[in-house]
Amino acid sequence: NAGVTQTPKFRVLKTGQSMTLLCAQDMNHEYMYWYRQDPGMGLRLIHYSVGEGTTAKGEVPDGYNVSRLKKQNFLLGLESAAPSQTSVYFCASTSKLAGGNEQFFGPGTRLTVL
Amino acid sequence: GENVEQHPSTLSVQEGDSAVIKCTYSDSASNYFPWYKQELGKRPQLIIDIRSNVGEKKDQRIAVTLNKTAKHFSLHITETQPEDSAVYFCADVEKGTSYGKLTFGQGTILTVHP
Numbered sequence: 001n002a003g004v005t006q007t008p009k010f011r012v013l014k015t016g017q018s019m020t021l022l023c024a025q026d027m028n029h030e031y032m033y034w035y036r037q038d039p040g041m042g043l044r045l046i047h048y049s050v051g052e053g054t055t056a057k058g059e060v061p062d063g064y065n066v067s068r069l070k071k072q073n074f075l076l077g078l079e080s081a082a083p084s085q086t087s088v089y090f091c092a093s094t095s096k097l098a099g100g101n102e103q104f105f106g107p108g109t110r111l112t113v114l
Numbered sequence: 115g116e117n118v119e120q121h122p123s124t125l126s127v128q129e130g131d132s133a134v135i136k137c138t139y140s141d142s143a144s145n146y147f148p149w150y151k152q153e154l155g156k157r158p159q160l161i162i163d164i165r166s167n168v169g170e171k172k173d174q175r176i177a178v179t180l181n182k183t184a185k186h187f188s189l190h191i192t193e194t195q196p197e198d199s200a201v202y203f204c205a206d207v208e209k210g211t212s213y214g215k216l217t218f219g220q221g222t223i224l225t226v227h228p
Contacts (some may be wrong), residue, residue: 031214040123042203042218043158050213058215068170090157094214100207101214107159 006106022065032074032094120219135203146207
């Protein structure tokens with residue numbers, strides 16, 4: 001089992017460029033999440049998905065879009081990158097369990113927007 | 115929305131000492147409280163968790179205590195070792211149809227000096 005994987009690991013963008021981050025999990029988890037991690041601010045939820053074909057906004061969704069066409073994949077898109085989106089992005093997944101369960105994180109993507 | 119406050123932001127101890135990190139939460143409906151450890155450049159990983167029907171849980175050198183009345187929970191690490199040096203995050207999950215969404219604290223940088 002690979003667990004949760006993310007591509008790419010690193011990326012540098014210029015302001016206004018677009019890109020897509022890919023998250024994949026092989027644990028058959030129903031729930032998937034995208035977080036951003038900034039110094040001193042912990043992990044903040046961008047968007048999440050509770051199943052194939054469904055997505056919802058998290059705490060900081062502005063400037064991002066997501067899609068979950070397949071259960072195992074969760075894509076995060078930046079349509080027009082801004083320097084404020086410089087961050088480390090983590091994907092996570094968990095099985096469906098009322099009241100919470102362990103989330104498994106991917107290795108992260110370090111994004112720099114110039 | 116839910117708010118989780120974590121203290122201290124940095125903690126420095128000598129090897130063999132104990133370390134305590136405390137978190138307070140705002141939503142009385144929260145019922146699951148995990149702790150994640152993140153080593154430098156790595157992904158967050160669950161180290162221990164507790165549910166609201168339990169007051170304390172131990173796993174070797176780590177323990178978590180929960181005070182539902184005061185709405186706070188704490189991570190206790192005894193006999194600290196240099197490999198315990200990392201960033202520790204607390205989190206909570208709201209009871210009910212929250213789809214496992216975690217609200218994280220800001221993190222504590224723990225340094226264990228040999």
